[in-house]
Every structure is written in C-alpha cells, then in structure tokens.
Amino acid sequence: MSATLQTVADALGVSRSTVSNAYSRPDQLSPALRERILETARELGYSGPNPTARSLRRGRVGAVGVLFTGSLTQAFTDPYAVQFLGGLAQATERRDTGLLLVPLSADDPDGAQRALAEAAVDGFCVYCAPNWQGSLAVINARSLPVVTTENPTEAGAATLVVSIDERGASRTAGEHIVGFGHRRIAVLDTWVTTERRNGPVRLPDPESLPFYISRERICGVRDAVVAAGGSWSDVLVLNARDNTRADGAAAAAHALDRAQRSTAILATTDVLALGVLDAMAARGLRPGHDVSVTGFDDIPDADRSGLTTIHQPSTEKGRIAGELLLDAPEDPALRRKVLPTSLIVRSSTGPAPVGSSS
Amino acid sequence: MSATLQTVADALGVSRSTVSNAYSRPDQLSPALRERILETARELGYSGPNPTARSLRRGRVGAVGVLFTGSLTQAFTDPYAVQFLGGLAQATERRDTGLLLVPLSADDPDGAQRALAEAAVDGFCVYCAPNWQGSLAVINARSLPVVTTENPTEAGAATLVVSIDERGASRTAGEHIVGFGHRRIAVLDTWVTTERRNGPVRLPDPESLPFYISRERICGVRDAVVAAGGSWSDVLVLNARDNTRADGAAAAAHALDRAQRSTAILATTDVLALGVLDAMAARGLRPGHDVSVTGFDDIPDADRSGLTTIHQPSTEKGRIAGELLLDAPEDPALRRKVLPTSLIVRSSTGPAPVGSSS
DNA sequence: GTACCCTTCTAAATCGATACAGTAGACCGG
DNA sequence: CCGGTCTACTGTATCGATTTAGAAGGGTAC
Structure with a gap:
C-alpha cells in the first residue's frame, strides 16, 4: 500500500534524490522529468513525502504545541481564549505551522507530562495554564522555544513573554x-x-x-x-x-x-x-x-x-505570541512584550446607590 | 546542545538499545541500570526520545488532524463545535493522541492543500468543513483513516462517519x-x-x-x-x-x-x-x-x-468520532453511526398569532 | 582542442530512534 | 555435567526522507 520515494524512483529508474527534489526543490531538475515523476507517483498512489520522515531529516516539525489546563471544552468556552488562539493561528499559518493541542488533564499528571515530553512540536505556547503539574519543567527540559502570556517571573529567563499589565x-x-x-x-x-x-x-x-x-x-x-x-x-x-x-x-x-x-x-x-x-x-x-x-x-x-x-x-496577543515563537529574537529586550489595555466604560457601571455608604 | 540516545549510551558504555528500553520498555532491563541511565540522561540534558524519530520508527504519529473551514476563530465561535471537539479530545487523549488543527484558508487553496499533505497525523477528522478546495481528495490520497460528521454520500466508501439524520x-x-x-x-x-x-x-x-x-x-x-x-x-x-x-x-x-x-x-x-x-x-x-x-x-x-x-x-458525537478514528472497525456496518436527535420544546415557540394566516 | 561552466542527476551519509534476533551468563533439576 | 530456561543486554537492520559533494554530458569561449 504505502509507496515511498524509493518506490517511485525505482519505477522510473531515477535516483531517490531526484524524486525528492521533484517535490521539494523543483528547480533542481528538468520540468519534463519532474512531470513524469509526479505522474508516476500518482499512478503508484504515492501522495508525497512522508511528513514524519521529512521532519526528522529537516529537524523541523511544523507545529507548535498549545497547552491547556483542564478540559478542552473549558479552555474554549471563553471567547478570549478563542480570540487568542485565532491570533496565534494567523501567525503560525503564515509560516506553514500547525497547532497541536496538548491537554493537561488534572486527573492524570503522568499522562500530562508524557504528553508534553512526547509532543512532536517546534515550540510551546502556554496561554492559560499556570505551572500545572510541573509542566514548565518538562517543557524547559526539551529546550524548545516557549512563549507564555502569563507569569513573567515564574517563566524562565529564556521564555518568550507577551503580556499585559x-x-x-x-x-x-x-x-x-x-x-x-x-x-x-x-x-x-x-x-x-x-x-x-x-x-x-x-x-x-x-x-x-x-x-x-x-x-x-x-x-x-x-x-x-x-x-x-x-x-x-x-x-x-x-x-x-x-x-x-x-x-x-x-x-x-x-x-x-x-x-x-x-x-x-x-x-x-x-x-x-x-x-x-x-x-x-x-x-x-x-x-x-x-x-x-x-x-x-x-x-x-x-x-x-x-x-x-x-x-x-486578545487576537493581537495571540499573533505576537506566534511570531515570537517562530522567530525568536536574540535580544532579550525584544523577547518580552507588554501590550496596552484600556478601560471601556459602558452601561453596567454607575454611581453607588444613595444610602449604600454604610 | 542536543543529546541523543547514543550520547547517553556512550556516556555509560551501554548500547543504544538499552537506553531506548529504559524509556520505552522498562521491563527489559534491571531497575538499577535503568535508574543509572535516567540519571545520566538528566545530567546530559537529554529529555527523552525524540518524538519525531520515534514516530518515524514506530509508524505512528500520535496525533489526528482536525480540519477547519475559514478562520479558526470562526470555527470555535459555535459552542456546538467546541463541544464536539471536547468529545473528540476526550477520546484521543485516552489513547495518548493529540489534536492537530489544520486550517484551510480560503485565500490560499495551495497552502491549504500543502498543509493537508504535510500534516504529520494518523488520521483526519472533518467536522465542519464541506469538501473545501478539494481537500477530501488530498486526504484520501494519503490513505489515512478519515472520520466525518457530514455528508455520508460525498465521503468515500472507506470514510468513517458519525452523523445524525x-x-x-x-x-x-x-x-x-x-x-x-x-x-x-x-x-x-x-x-x-x-x-x-x-x-x-x-x-x-x-x-x-x-x-x-x-x-x-x-x-x-x-x-x-x-x-x-x-x-x-x-x-x-x-x-x-x-x-x-x-x-x-x-x-x-x-x-x-x-x-x-x-x-x-x-x-x-x-x-x-x-x-x-x-x-x-x-x-x-x-x-x-x-x-x-x-x-x-x-x-x-x-x-x-x-x-x-x-x-x-454534540460531545458524544465527538467522542465517537475519535473512537472510530483510532480504532476503525473492519465491518462496514460499524463504520457509520447515526446518532439520535430530539425536539426540545421551550418557550420560543407557540401558536401563530391570530389573524396571521393570510 | 582545451579549459571551464552549467545543467541535471546520482551516491552516500545522515536525521534519532525502535524492533528483532541473538548472545552471555546465571540458575535449576536430574 | 548437561540441556533447558531466564534475565539482561547487544548488534544490526530499518523507518522514509533530505543533503551534500560530486559526476556525466553538453555547450561556450578562446
């Protein structure tokens, strides 16, 4: 069933490298041959380079992990969270990077740690989770970039931060x-x-x-x-x-x-x-x-x-978090951003009722 | 910087296999040696087997892709979607599997197709997207399990379906x-x-x-x-x-x-x-x-x-979708489930106002 | 005709792990 | 003392691609 680069290469009598180039570096071979390769691949049911193998060789996964405390349902119930994630997705999508949801279930701390240790990602975004079950330690051990929207103090010095006051x-x-x-x-x-x-x-x-x-x-x-x-x-x-x-x-x-x-x-x-x-x-x-x-x-x-x-x-916070993660600046001063906030006065507040001063 | 299994093995003078077993199959070596290995790993800053390499070798990624139409923000705006995803997460989490969000941006069909072709996943869940930009074709080409909550007819015969009438x-x-x-x-x-x-x-x-x-x-x-x-x-x-x-x-x-x-x-x-x-x-x-x-x-x-x-x-729909995806039954009859629905009458409906019959 | 370059393709090394077969030694019964 | 069974570990092949250096062939300049 599963065809590989080699299968296609053999079928055409060309080298594996050439087939690889047909997909990843079209400028490295003649258009005619490339067309024949893609054609043959189609016939053989080969649907392009295996993402995992490619990731291994390239050293880049093409995904960032998003940490959640508690249930996913809960994490998405807050429109703030959704907006933040939307911003994050905007930034990552632009860099051909996906979002991997990593739930940290409270019931199963070991499972949560395992999930973090085994997640195939290029970085982590910690956006609504406190230091849950020692999750930060596990993450830091992997020496991958991490961006958080929270606790600038608890976060390690290497951590990227986008926060508000x-x-x-x-x-x-x-x-x-x-x-x-x-x-x-x-x-x-x-x-x-x-x-x-x-x-x-x-x-x-x-x-x-x-x-x-x-x-x-x-x-x-x-x-x-x-x-x-x-x-x-x-x-x-x-x-x-x-x-x-x-x-x-x-x-x-x-x-x-x-x-x-x-x-x-x-x-x-x-x-x-x-x-x-x-x-x-x-x-x-x-x-x-x-x-x-x-x-x-x-x-x-x-x-x-x-x-x-x-x-x-919120959305911008997510966007900036994504950009920091994928393009972490060396300069420590640029690794932490504080975004502005403002008070929006609407009708739900007003003067205290008279006689309420006691 | 990046230590590998081999680094740790060399440091201790044991074989790479043994170090691997220390992490993945503890019963294969003596507890004492295992402890020494983990200890050494810690000293060397080795944080466990590289997820990508492991995935390649094992042939299992540990993630399923979730397709979205339009913006992520929009996809999560509907509580139904969030509940469905919550159910899906419940099922996948139990199997140590993550959720990879795959946005299908309407602006960039090529990017969307590439994202699908390159997503490192063990299967796909198509839950709120119609056949967007030929996405189904790309997915089917990968011959991975696919579960959908929609169109039972448009879905290929191999597709898993959990739907309602x-x-x-x-x-x-x-x-x-x-x-x-x-x-x-x-x-x-x-x-x-x-x-x-x-x-x-x-x-x-x-x-x-x-x-x-x-x-x-x-x-x-x-x-x-x-x-x-x-x-x-x-x-x-x-x-x-x-x-x-x-x-x-x-x-x-x-x-x-x-x-x-x-x-x-x-x-x-x-x-x-x-x-x-x-x-x-x-x-x-x-x-x-x-x-x-x-x-x-x-x-x-x-x-x-x-x-x-x-x-x-909704939640159950997600849960069942996840279970079908991770444990696809051979029997075609079991590959498609139809869940019951019911009319819930509340106060927003009542008799037509008199004289409205014209 | 020789030197050189460019295009197009190939060969071999490599990414970091896991699986499987196999070996060395300990232990046991007879 | 021998065959058999365990335990604890090793060695090698393999997963499926990318990358680099380099080779073959054709063209051009002098």
Missing part, C-alpha cells in the same frame, strides 16, 4: 468603581480556592494566590480600594467553580442575595461578569444602578451586553 | 412550527449563497445547495411545510454572513421588519437563533407569541434563553 489594568477598573462611590464591593474569580464550588471565600492576603492572573487582577482591585481609603477586609471574595457564565451567576448570587447587598461586583473575566448580569436580570436588578459590574477582556458579548470592562488586544 | 431532525422542527399554524415562515442559514451578506436570498430549489448540512436542514423544513399543504415558494430564505449571533440578528431583521412579518423563523443553528432572539428583544417582540423561533444543536445557551431547538449529542 494585569495588576495595573485591574486597578483601573477598581478606581473606576471606587470613584463612583462604591464601598460594598465584591470580586469574583475562578479557582481562587482549590475547592471547586461557587460562593464566598476567605482570602486574607491576595498576594498569596498561586495563580498569577488571579493574583494580579485581584490585587489590582485591592490596590484601588486601599488607595481610596478602604480596607481589603471589606471586600467580599467570591469563587466561581469554572470560568462559565452559569457559575458566574451562581457565585454572584451570594453577593446579591445577602442583607447588605454588594453594590459593585468586579469579575476577573467577562464571562463571569456576564453571568453576574444574568443573575441580576433574574432578580430584576438594574446594572449600573442597583449594582455595578465590571469584567475583563472585552469579548464581543461584552459590547452587546453593555458591560464595562478592561479591553485587551 | 439532519433532514429528519429539521423536519421535526418544521412540523412543530406548522403544527402551531404558522404559515409565514422564514429559514435562516449561513452561506446559503456564496455572497457573504445578511439578508434574503432567492433559492428556488433547496436540493441544489452544495453544502450538505445546509441542504439537509433546509430541505427538512421544506418537507414539513409541503406536507402541511404549504408551498416552498412561500418560505422566506435568509442568509447570515457568518454563523454568529450578530449576523443572525442582522439577517433576521429582514424577516421582522417587513410589512408581512414572518411569524416563525427556523434557524439552522442555535447561534443564529439566539441572534434572532436578540433582534426580537431589540424590537420588543415576544418569542413564542409574536414570533416563534427554533434553532438546531441545543447548545447550553439555548436552555438559558428558552430556545426551542433540536438536540443533538
């Missing part, structure tokens, strides 16, 4: 909220605790959070609150089971249904924030009047829903 | 609608025409549509209408630019804003249907009263929005 951006949202006079504030995030449930969490010190993005975004809010004379201990911390709209709504219920209802809920992702809006709609609460809500990412749905949020250039 | 399912939705007395009916789909715009389209004969899913779902509606004594020419056909909520809303506007407003809009995907609901909300129209709306797929948001739709087991 998570803490500063989040602080902007916090300042926007305290500027409106809000004092009963809640922050909503995923996996603030290892218990996977929807509800309030005690978090004495947000600096101690292990997950970079959670830590930075929550600390940003804290900074704004403290700068305005407030105290971190007054901020209600809510955990959502997963980064989904439904879990956002369920977790937000705890802030909305208690006696002293929070007047502002700052979610660390738009998906969660939209869940908050869902929960409010179910209770007849008006965004921006009864309760103010902010998100993070500025996904397309945010605009539709009038959600005040932090815009970050 | 698209036409029958869609007809069920149509019967539900005509059963409610609706006669001013619109169908909404993506790419009914090659012009990419939102709005009405003349479609004398739906059987002539080139895209399988569009054709089948639309014909299903037609069958229901005709069976109820109606005529296809009375059905308004709307095209949405892309399969997005926003485009669904924009296209639906044409059915909602005209003098003789459609009393029912049957969308071929939930995403489009949710767009229709958006458009209705913007106009103060009540789903199930003023206008009935149906979707297709039963994505999570459908439930939240009270959308009547056709449920299909």
Whole structure:
C-alpha cells in the first residue's frame, strides 16, 4: 500500500534524490522529468513525502504545541481564549505551522507530562495554564522555544513573554468603581480556592494566590480600594467553580442575595461578569444602578451586553505570541512584550446607590 | 546542545538499545541500570526520545488532524463545535493522541492543500468543513483513516462517519412550527449563497445547495411545510454572513421588519437563533407569541434563553468520532453511526398569532 | 582542442530512534 | 555435567526522507 520515494524512483529508474527534489526543490531538475515523476507517483498512489520522515531529516516539525489546563471544552468556552488562539493561528499559518493541542488533564499528571515530553512540536505556547503539574519543567527540559502570556517571573529567563499589565489594568477598573462611590464591593474569580464550588471565600492576603492572573487582577482591585481609603477586609471574595457564565451567576448570587447587598461586583473575566448580569436580570436588578459590574477582556458579548470592562488586544496577543515563537529574537529586550489595555466604560457601571455608604 | 540516545549510551558504555528500553520498555532491563541511565540522561540534558524519530520508527504519529473551514476563530465561535471537539479530545487523549488543527484558508487553496499533505497525523477528522478546495481528495490520497460528521454520500466508501439524520431532525422542527399554524415562515442559514451578506436570498430549489448540512436542514423544513399543504415558494430564505449571533440578528431583521412579518423563523443553528432572539428583544417582540423561533444543536445557551431547538449529542458525537478514528472497525456496518436527535420544546415557540394566516 | 561552466542527476551519509534476533551468563533439576 | 530456561543486554537492520559533494554530458569561449 504505502509507496515511498524509493518506490517511485525505482519505477522510473531515477535516483531517490531526484524524486525528492521533484517535490521539494523543483528547480533542481528538468520540468519534463519532474512531470513524469509526479505522474508516476500518482499512478503508484504515492501522495508525497512522508511528513514524519521529512521532519526528522529537516529537524523541523511544523507545529507548535498549545497547552491547556483542564478540559478542552473549558479552555474554549471563553471567547478570549478563542480570540487568542485565532491570533496565534494567523501567525503560525503564515509560516506553514500547525497547532497541536496538548491537554493537561488534572486527573492524570503522568499522562500530562508524557504528553508534553512526547509532543512532536517546534515550540510551546502556554496561554492559560499556570505551572500545572510541573509542566514548565518538562517543557524547559526539551529546550524548545516557549512563549507564555502569563507569569513573567515564574517563566524562565529564556521564555518568550507577551503580556499585559494585569495588576495595573485591574486597578483601573477598581478606581473606576471606587470613584463612583462604591464601598460594598465584591470580586469574583475562578479557582481562587482549590475547592471547586461557587460562593464566598476567605482570602486574607491576595498576594498569596498561586495563580498569577488571579493574583494580579485581584490585587489590582485591592490596590484601588486601599488607595481610596478602604480596607481589603471589606471586600467580599467570591469563587466561581469554572470560568462559565452559569457559575458566574451562581457565585454572584451570594453577593446579591445577602442583607447588605454588594453594590459593585468586579469579575476577573467577562464571562463571569456576564453571568453576574444574568443573575441580576433574574432578580430584576438594574446594572449600573442597583449594582455595578465590571469584567475583563472585552469579548464581543461584552459590547452587546453593555458591560464595562478592561479591553485587551486578545487576537493581537495571540499573533505576537506566534511570531515570537517562530522567530525568536536574540535580544532579550525584544523577547518580552507588554501590550496596552484600556478601560471601556459602558452601561453596567454607575454611581453607588444613595444610602449604600454604610 | 542536543543529546541523543547514543550520547547517553556512550556516556555509560551501554548500547543504544538499552537506553531506548529504559524509556520505552522498562521491563527489559534491571531497575538499577535503568535508574543509572535516567540519571545520566538528566545530567546530559537529554529529555527523552525524540518524538519525531520515534514516530518515524514506530509508524505512528500520535496525533489526528482536525480540519477547519475559514478562520479558526470562526470555527470555535459555535459552542456546538467546541463541544464536539471536547468529545473528540476526550477520546484521543485516552489513547495518548493529540489534536492537530489544520486550517484551510480560503485565500490560499495551495497552502491549504500543502498543509493537508504535510500534516504529520494518523488520521483526519472533518467536522465542519464541506469538501473545501478539494481537500477530501488530498486526504484520501494519503490513505489515512478519515472520520466525518457530514455528508455520508460525498465521503468515500472507506470514510468513517458519525452523523445524525439532519433532514429528519429539521423536519421535526418544521412540523412543530406548522403544527402551531404558522404559515409565514422564514429559514435562516449561513452561506446559503456564496455572497457573504445578511439578508434574503432567492433559492428556488433547496436540493441544489452544495453544502450538505445546509441542504439537509433546509430541505427538512421544506418537507414539513409541503406536507402541511404549504408551498416552498412561500418560505422566506435568509442568509447570515457568518454563523454568529450578530449576523443572525442582522439577517433576521429582514424577516421582522417587513410589512408581512414572518411569524416563525427556523434557524439552522442555535447561534443564529439566539441572534434572532436578540433582534426580537431589540424590537420588543415576544418569542413564542409574536414570533416563534427554533434553532438546531441545543447548545447550553439555548436552555438559558428558552430556545426551542433540536438536540443533538454534540460531545458524544465527538467522542465517537475519535473512537472510530483510532480504532476503525473492519465491518462496514460499524463504520457509520447515526446518532439520535430530539425536539426540545421551550418557550420560543407557540401558536401563530391570530389573524396571521393570510 | 582545451579549459571551464552549467545543467541535471546520482551516491552516500545522515536525521534519532525502535524492533528483532541473538548472545552471555546465571540458575535449576536430574 | 548437561540441556533447558531466564534475565539482561547487544548488534544490526530499518523507518522514509533530505543533503551534500560530486559526476556525466553538453555547450561556450578562446
């Protein structure tokens, strides 16, 4: 069944090299012979050089690995992730490079490590995974280029980074909220605790959070609150089971249904924030009047829903990540990029309701 | 820099085979030696067998290719697609197999074909792409297993298929609608025409549509209408630019804003249907009263929005596709599976408004 | 006619591993 | 002490291509 270069070469009485050239370097042989070779190949059912063999010889695979925490479904549920991946794909496609999804299942750490060690790729993109099950160590051992969108500190010195000022951006949202006079504030995030449930969490010190993005975004809010004379201990911390709209709504219920209802809920992702809006709609609460809500990412749905949020250039982030990975600059200064963000004010935020100051 | 099996073997004075066995077949050597080998490897910075070389020798790559039409962003915008992929990932992960995304850019047919010919994979999954740029021909030439969720007829005899009865399912939705007395009916789909715009389209004969899913779902509606004594020419056909909520809303506007407003809009995907609901909300129209709306797929948001739709087991479809691909049964009867669907009636459908019969 | 170049093709080395057959030595029963 | 069976390891062929240096043949310049 499986024909090889040699098969075709033998059939025509030419050398293997020539057949190879017919596919990979057309300028190295006469057009006439090339045509005969391709013709013969077609007859023999030979569909071109074996990609694996070619990769071995060339030392280039033509794919980059994309790491995921948790299930793939979950990883793609967030439109931010999808946009980022779209950008990444744009960049890699231009260089004839594919994207290999490498799921890191939490149930099976060994399997995850094996998957990383055995993935045939030219580099890795770590975009939504914290240092999961020692995955970074495995990756670094392979001495392949790695680009991450997260933790610039935890990443090795050789790692490529494209990031945003998570803490500063989040602080902007916090300042926007305290500027409106809000004092009963809640922050909503995923996996603030290892218990996977929807509800309030005690978090004495947000600096101690292990997950970079959670830590930075929550600390940003804290900074704004403290700068305005407030105290971190007054901020209600809510955990959502997963980064989904439904879990956002369920977790937000705890802030909305208690006696002293929070007047502002700052979610660390738009998906969660939209869940908050869902929960409010179910209770007849008006965004921006009864309760103010902010998100993070500025996904397309945010605009539709009038959600005040932090815009970050998701697609561009992916594109740049891809370019860095495939064309890693030597200059250390060029190996780390920080992209701008901006606060987008829409209708989901407004002045604190009167009489809510207590 | 790059250590190989041989490097490690030489350093220890053992044979290359033994080092290989230390990684791949631990039972073939004494635990003590194995430990020494792994230790030495670590010191030399050798991170395990080169995946490409291993693939070549083993004849198995450990990845399956997933084909996309259009941009990756678009392919992942539909929760149905994400669920399907999640199921696929479940099945492949269990077999230590990764997912390689292969984008088929419309701009660059040659690039798309090259990507297919050069993808290092053990099989292909074609799940949302029609026969794009002759992609099926390229794939078939490689004589790798292929699974598709679509067109059972266009697919070669060797192709694995996991599908649903698209036409029958869609007809069920149509019967539900005509059963409610609706006669001013619109169908909404993506790419009914090659012009990419939102709005009405003349479609004398739906059987002539080139895209399988569009054709089948639309014909299903037609069958229901005709069976109820109606005529296809009375059905308004709307095209949405892309399969997005926003485009669904924009296209639906044409059915909602005209003098003789459609009393029912049957969308071929939930995403489009949710767009229709958006458009209705913007106009103060009540789903199930003023206008009935149906979707297709039963994505999570459908439930939240009270959308009547056709449920299909998306995740399971992906899982089965993965299993078929990695464990293709010989028996032709087992190579094609048809999964059940069901009509889920929610609040977005109801009796035609009185006096709408003209 | 010789020297030189260009085009077109070939031969051999190489990429980094795995599979399989085979060997050396230990151990055991009789 | 011999045949037989294990265990632990080695040697060689092989997977399917690319690459490099170089050879054959024809053409051109002087």
